Amino acid sequence: MGVTNPPKPQTAQQDGARQFDFWLGEWDCSWGDGQGGTNSVYLDLGDAVVVESFDARPTMDYQGMSFSVYDRASACWKQTWVDTDANYLDFVGGYAEGVMDLRREAELDGGTATFRMRWFEIERDSLSWVYERSDDGGDTWAPLWEIGYRRVL
Numbered sequence: 001m002g003v004t005n006p007p008k009p010q011t012a013q014q015d016g017a018r019q020f021d022f023w024l025g026e027w028d029c030s031w032g033d034g035q036g037g038t039n040s041v042y043l044d045l046g047d048a049v050v051v052e053s054f055d056a057r058p059t060m061d062y063q064g065m066s067f068s069v070y071d072r073a074s075a076c077w078k079q080t081w082v083d084t085d086a087n088y089l090d091f092v093g094g095y096a097e098g099v100m101d102l103r104r105e106a107e108l109d110g111g112t113a114t115f116r117m118r119w120f121e122i123e124r125d126s127l128s129w130v131y132e133r134s135d136d137g138g139d140t141w142a143p144l145w146e147i148g149y150r151r152v153l
Helices: none
Strands: 025-031 035-044 049-055 063-071 076-083 088-096 099-108 111-120 126-134 142-151
Touching: 076 099, 088 111
Parallel strands: none
Antiparallel strands: 025 035, 025 142, 035 049, 049 063, 063 076, 076 088, 088 099, 099 111, 111 126, 126 142
């Protein structure tokens, strides 16, 4: 299911539906002090859907999947995340200046928090990912989870 040598996004003018191709493949993931897992990312449904299968075992008893599509009508990416903690999260965003940025808002602690995922430092065999929270409308961000990716396939 993995893809070898996926193309890296070149410009904002390219086909928007191919902007996530840098993520396709089989990955070893690492975070924290020696923690890690794997992530398999592939195209499905006529290459229209980017499917992610994340597995943090044995580091954590945690698995998740996401489904990402490029919505041509709104010219943005939409992602749905589900996991073993019964979370359902939906994100919207896009790729610009070498960074894929997807965001969502949630009512939390009596206010609204903004969450974002960013893929950056994108190279052929590595990339960085961070999940962050902002309680001030995006003026400041606190990292919640940072993952380094290394390509296996």
